[in-house]
Amino acid sequence: MIIKGGIVYDPANGIFGEEMDICIENGRIAEDAGGEVIDARGLLVMPGGVDAHSHIAGPKLNTGRIMRPDDSRMGTEPRTRVCRPSTGYTVPNCYAIGYRYARLGYTTAFEAATPIIEARHTHEELEEIPIVDKGALTLFGSNWTVMECVRENDMDMLAAYVAWGLRAARGYGVKIVNPGGGEAWGFGSNVKSVHDPVPHFDVTPAQIIRALAEVNERLRLPHSIHLHFNNLGRPGNYTTAIETLELLKDIKPSRMRQVVHVAHMQFSAYGGTGWKDFESKASAIAEYFNQTNHATMDLGQIIFGPATTMTADAPLEYANARIGHQKWSNHDIELEESSGVVPWVYTRKMPVNAVQWAIGLELALLTKDPWKVVMTTDHPNGGPFVNYPEIISLLMSREKREEEMKTLHEVVRSRSTLPSIEREMDWSEIVIMTRAAPARILGLEDKGHLGIGADGDVSIYNIRPDEIDPSKDHAVVKAGMSRAKYTIKGGAVVVRDGEIVAAPQGRTYWVDAAVPESDMDRMLSSLKEKFERYYSIRMSNYMVQDAYVPNPVVVNAGMQPLKEVI
Amino acid sequence: MRTITIKLPQYHGVPVEAERISPDVLAGLSIREISEIEVWQGNRRLRLSDIFLISGDTDPDKPENTRVVVEGDLSKVKRLGEGMSAGVMEIIGDAGMHAGNSMRGGVLRIKGDAGDWLGREMRGGRIEVDGNAGNYAGAGYRGERCGMRGGEIIIKGNAGAFLGEHLCGGTIEVMGDAGDFPGCANQGGIIRIHGHANLPGAEMVKGSITAGSARVLPSFAYEDIVELGDMTYKKYVGDLVENGKGELYIASGQIGK
Numbered sequence: 123m124i125i126k127g128g129i130v131y132d133p134a135n136g137i138f139g140e141e142m143d144i145c146i147e148n149g150r151i152a153e154d155a156g157g158e159v160i161d162a163r164g165l166l167v168m169p170g171g172v173d174a175h176s177h178i179a180g181p182k183l184n185t186g187r188i189m190r191p192d193d194s195r196m197g198t199e200p201r202t203r204v205c206r207p208s209t210g211y212t213v214p215n216c217y218a219i220g221y222r223y224a225r226l227g228y229t230t231a232f233e234a235a236t237p238i239i240e241a242r243h244t245h246e247e248l249e250e251i252p253i254v255d256k257g258a259l260t261l262f263g264s265n266w267t268v269m270e271c272v273r274e275n276d277m278d279m280l281a282a283y284v285a286w287g288l289r290a291a292r293g294y295g296v297k298i299v300n301p302g303g304g305e306a307w308g309f310g311s312n313v314k315s316v317h318d319p320v321p322h323f324d325v326t327p328a329q330i331i332r333a334l335a336e337v338n339e340r341l342r343l344p345h346s347i348h349l350h351f352n353n354l355g356r357p358g359n360y361t362t363a364i365e366t367l368e369l370l371k372d373i374k375p376s377r378m379r380q381v382v383h384v385a386h387m388q389f390s391a392y393g394g395t396g397w398k399d400f401e402s403k404a405s406a407i408a409e410y411f412n413q414t415n416h417a418t419m420d421l422g423q424i425i426f427g428p429a430t431t432m433t434a435d436a437p438l439e440y441a442n443a444r445i446g447h448q449k450w451s452n453h454d455i456e457l458e459e460s461s462g463v464v465p466w467v468y469t470r471k472m473p474v475n476a477v478q479w480a481i482g483l484e485l486a487l488l489t490k491d492p493w494k495v496v497m498t499t500d501h502p503n504g505g506p507f508v509n510y511p512e513i514i515s516l517l518m519s520r521e522k523r524e525e526e527m528k529t530l531h532e533v534v535r536s537r538s539t540l541p542s543i544e545r546e547m548d549w550s551e552i553v554i555m556t557r558a559a560p561a562r563i564l565g566l567e568d569k570g571h572l573g574i575g576a577d578g579d580v581s582i583y584n585i586r587p588d589e590i591d592p593s594k595d596h597a598v599v600k601a602g603m604s605r606a607k608y609t610i611k612g613g614a615v616v617v618r619d620g621e622i623v624a625a626p627q628g629r630t631y632w633v634d635a636a637v638p639e640s641d642m643d644r645m646l647s648s649l650k651e652k653f654e655r656y657y658s659i660r661m662s663n664y665m666v667q668d669a670y671v672p673n674p675v676v677v678n679a680g681m682q683p684l685k686e687v688i
Numbered sequence: 689m690r691t692i693t694i695k696l697p698q699y700h701g702v703p704v705e706a707e708r709i710s711p712d713v714l715a716g717l718s719i720r721e722i723s724e725i726e727v728w729q730g731n732r733r734l735r736l737s738d739i740f741l742i743s744g745d746t747d748p749d750k751p752e753n754t755r756v757v758v759e760g761d762l763s764k765v766k767r768l769g770e771g772m773s774a775g776v777m778e779i780i781g782d783a784g785m786h787a788g789n790s791m792r793g794g795v796l797r798i799k800g801d802a803g804d805w806l807g808r809e810m811r812g813g814r815i816e817v818d819g820n821a822g823n824y825a826g827a828g829y830r831g832e833r834c835g836m837r838g839g840e841i842i843i844k845g846n847a848g849a850f851l852g853e854h855l856c857g858g859t860i861e862v863m864g865d866a867g868d869f870p871g872c873a874n875q876g877g878i879i880r881i882h883g884h885a886n887l888p889g890a891e892m893v894k895g896s897i898t899a900g901s902a903r904v905l906p907s908f909a910y911e912d913i914v915e916l917g918d919m920t921y922k923k924y925v926g927d928l929v930e931n932g933k934g935e936l937y938i939a940s941g942q943i944g945k
Contacts, residue, residue, distance in 0.1 A: 192831035 123147075123613055125160045125580060128167030129587045131553040134562070134571035138550045139587055146578035149612040153574060160608060160615075164586045168553045170229030170579030170611065171510075172570050174560035175348075175385055175420045176501040178219050179233045179247035179258065181240050182432040185451045185463045186213040186502070190430060193465075205622050212430040212465075212502040216250035221622050222508050224253045227581025227606035229628075230561075230569055231507075233258040234348065234385060234500075235299060235434050237458040239659070241291035245670040248630055253616050255569075255577075255675075257631035259348050260293030261434055262334055264304030266457040266656075267649060269323045272333045278638075281337045282645035285635040285680070288343075292632040292666045292674070295345035295564075296338050297385075299434035300352050301330040304460040312437040316352055316366055327352050328369055339376040341635045342679050344565025346375065346418075350385045355438050357394040360403035363387075364410055367417050375416070383563055386422025386500035388482040400474050402538035404481045408488035411495075418563050419489075420498040423482030423513050424475065425505025429466045432503065436460035457656055468505065473537075476530040480538035486517055487545045492554040496563060510556070511603035517547045517555075518592035518599060546593045565677075566631070578613035581606045629673040636680030689753050689776075690715070692722065692744040694736075696760030696781075702730040703784065704739060707767035711775025711794060715754040719746040751775045751794070763803065769796045772813065785822070788815045791839065804848065805829070810858070812839040823848035823867065826860050826877075836860070836877060852879050855895060871897040874934055892927050892934035900939050908936055918943050 125144040130137055144167065145155035177183060187194065187210070196211035197218065208218035223231055231251075236244040236258045248256050262268050262284060271280035284296060302313045302320035309321050316328040335347045351366055353359040363384070373381045384390070393403035411417065431442055436452060439462025443450030451463040468475045482504070489495045497514070501507040515522055520543075527534055527541065535541050547555075561570025568577045585602035592599045605620030616624045653661040668674070692714055705728040708714075714722055723737035736742065744757075752774040762768065763782040773792040782800035791810040798806075798815070804822035807815045808829055821843045827850055828835035835854040842861045849867035852860045855877030862870075865883035874892035881888070885899035889908065898921070908926035914937070915921075921937035 190831055192829065192833075195829070 123158045123160065123578070123610070124155055125162050125167060125582065125610075128162035128165050128582060130167045130572065131549050132169060132558075132572040133550050133554050134558040135573045137572070144572055144580060146580070146610065146613040149578045150568075151572050151574055151576045151578055158615075160582070162582050162608070164588065165607060166549065166583040166585040166587050166602070168227075168581055169557045169561075169570050169572050169576070170581050170609065171223070171227050171556050172560040172564070172566065173223070173228055173231040173498065173501075173507065174383070174496050174564055175234045175422075175498045176231050176507055177234060177432055177503070178231055178251060178256070178501070179216070180236050180244040182235075182453070182461055182463055183213060183247065184243075185453070186430045186432055186465075187215070189449055189451055189463060190465055193428070193430065196428075202622070204625055211508075212428050212506050214506075216247055217252060220252035220254055220625065220628070224609050224611070224616050224622060225605055225620060226508065226510055226603070227583065227609050227617075228254060229577075229579035229581075229609065229611045230255045230566070232256060232294065232564060235259060235261055235297050236291060236293065237261045237434070237455045237461075238287050238291040238293075239456055239458055239664070241293065242666050242670055245292060245630065245666055249627075249670070249672065251628070252625040253611055253622075253628055255628040255631065257294035257564075258291070259295045259297035259345075260287055260291045261297050261299060261459045262287060263298035263301035263330060263350075263434070264459050266305070266323075267652065268334065269302070269305065269320060269325050269330065272325045272329050273323060277333065277337060277340070278641045279645050279648075280333060281340050281681075282637045282641040283649070284334070284337050285341060285637045286642065286645065286649075288633050288635060290665045292630070292671050294631050294633050294677075295343055295348055296334055297348045297350075298331060298334055299350040299459070300354060300438065301327040303327070303352060303437055304434055307436040307440075307460045308454060313352055315362065316369065328366075331366060332369055332373070335370050335373050335381060339373060339381070340681065341637070342376040342681070343633055343635060344377065344677050344679060345563070346380050346383050348383045348385060350433070350435060351390045354389050354435060355392075355441070357392050357396050357400045359390050359392050360406055363390040363407060367410060367414070371414065371416055373416070377565065379563060379565060380418040381416040382418075384417055384419040386498065386503065387419040387485050388422040388424065388478060388504065389500070391481050391485060397474055400477060400537070402477055402481045402484060402540075404484035405488055405539050408485055411489045412491070418494045418496070418559070419485065420496045420500070420560075421482045421486055421513075422498060422500035422504045423486075424468050424478045425499055425509040425512065426468045426470050426475070426479065427505065429468060429505045430463065430502045431466050432461070432463045434459045434461045436462045438462070439464050442466065456658060457652065470530050473531045473533040476534040477537050479530065480534050480540040482513075483516055483523065484538055484540050484543065486555070487543045487547075488539070492547070492551040493559045493562070495555060496560045497555045508604075511600045514552055514556075514603050515592070515596040515600040518552065519594070519596040520544060520546055521593060522596040549587055549592075578610060580608070580610040582608040582610075627673055629675045630671050631675045631677060632671065633677045633679050636678070638681070689755050690745045690747065690749040691755045691757065692719070692742070693757045693759065695741040695743075696739065696758070696762055696765065697741055699761045700729065700739065700764050702764070704729045704765045705767055706765045707770040707789075708736075709756065709758060709777075710769045710772040711751040711754040711756050711777060712772050714756055715751040715775065716748045718748060719744060763801075766803075772796065782819070788813075791815070793839075801845070802843075807836060807839070807841050809835055809837070810839050810841075811837045814839060815841045817841075817843045817845070820845035820864070821847045821851075821862075824850045824853060826851065826855060826858070827853035834875065846883070847881075851881075852877060855879065866899070870899075871895070889927055889932075889934055889936050891930050891932075893930050893932040894934055896935040896937065898937040898939075902936075902938050904936065904938065913940060915943060
């Protein structure tokens, strides 16, 4: 396949809006190729989108769907020759997730949280999401075995457990959600700072985070730890955020990437002492990111309208349900985690929501290096991912931001710095935030760029970058980004003129990390005992079998040095 | 006023989805075009004239000047008058489920009984039912937090269970009795039941419910006897489980007797 004459943005390879041809051969970008010729003269061409943090599969999604029959009435699309029927807006069905990502020009999406015990269900759902490549991060933050290893300061055993956990869950990386808080929730409480001991375990969140970060680097995992802070969603929590990041400053990364990726930063950049004097502290957070190089973040931008919050942070969900008088699902996941699901609506005239909206944009615009900030809505916590084009048009146009702010509660002007920010992003920065940076942060070597050998994932939009001014023509930007003219996945056209024309099955990434056999044996003998005594199922029923991951991409990691990721 | 008559000559066991039978859709079409309108019966796609006999004035007009008369045993014909915003629609016979869904304006008259979900999530206009209504009249559909938001529903017979569930506005009047839990989770609408009501106002936070007689939930607090018109009522406040400020009035006597 040859894509002719497009205006190509590939910042990872130093290409910023050059007119050039792209060739794809055998599913990968190549020097030259034959076959189909796609005329992209003058159109915007970039690598396929990569979503580094989204909730797209697993039992919490299904809980959301069961709780929200009202949501399934939104966004219904009938079956077509190619597509199965779609339903839902905040918690769409599996097929709709694949089609909608593809229509936005995305070809990769990672599920951000799966407890090991429920990973089989996660993979069953991932398999039903067509087109996109995917992977799932595995939860370790409130896990009994993790906390016991941390308490005993047994890093060898912890490394063995993490490696085993990733293999058992066919997981891609280490996710940490409100470390210790999930376990404390089992006793009806929470941890209030990173130095607050977890009841009955005599460890602090700070110790858990540091130990998992050290083990993550010892195992040379492609992705860093992926952290959802303590005190998330609470006024004044930006101090917790900075305190936690400070803990990790001296850890040396084992690969060319960050040491910690912060999930949905917007929910952890809050000032004030309560909801009455709630304000944005995005500037303090952005300042911290500008001065340090060990951390990256995703936005967790909120979108006005309905959302469904779902997280392993169960105490947070309890608080949400009480504040919003909402339906609430609470789930205790044996020795591994907790979780909750609560429907939500973000309202323009609500002061807190208006400031939250501003915080996401402030974080993106005040952080100088776009490689440190990736675009997400923490789908469906901040709002559904189908709204990414809205965020792109806001980041590219100050005029659009001003127009939006006129429709919001007036505190958005006094309690955030957004009105004074003049920066307007260009296409290179957008491509970094939605493609190149998420791929690099996740350690996906073949994604997010168009270099020779990269995956043949390309999106082409009905936007002429040489003719339009995104700061003025923001409506054109939003409309163009909403329906890709072409999405090419692994060298196959899956979207043409905004319509799905093919729905191939994507692949699932997981990480197989090697540890010394003696450590693994020692860990397994203690784990077996735990299963006998505490778990409701047997260990032999636990591992995700290969049959559940029919299209795997196994990424090898482990203690022996590996090739550096570029 | 333009009148369009749609007759159902024979009863159908397989339900028909007839959301397109409303003044808004039909007003601008000629009789011939109306005949060609697509409807679904079960999993079969049909033309309107395959099932119905259509007659009346053929010149297109505005919805507000249009009267649609539907005749026959329509108890298996669903979604009549869905989303209508103007004009008049008369159903001579029983109407199936979901009649007058999401209605925004105009008048829907049902000369027989109405099925379940009558006027669910309606926002304006008026529905009159000569007979009884099924369950969930004026309610929100599964999972919705807001049912009827405006307009009025008048039921001359009895209403089924969950009348006006999640009511967020508007008025419902029932001349006969209401089933279980009328006005549950009421968020600010008005319900008047002239007959008996069983356990009204569960989880209500705002709004008012009046009943001729009722079995009252224990989570309602009795306040006082009040006079409204020529009647006296026992006034209750609740539902206190929700810290509710809803008002419940149960008739206790006629003034001067």
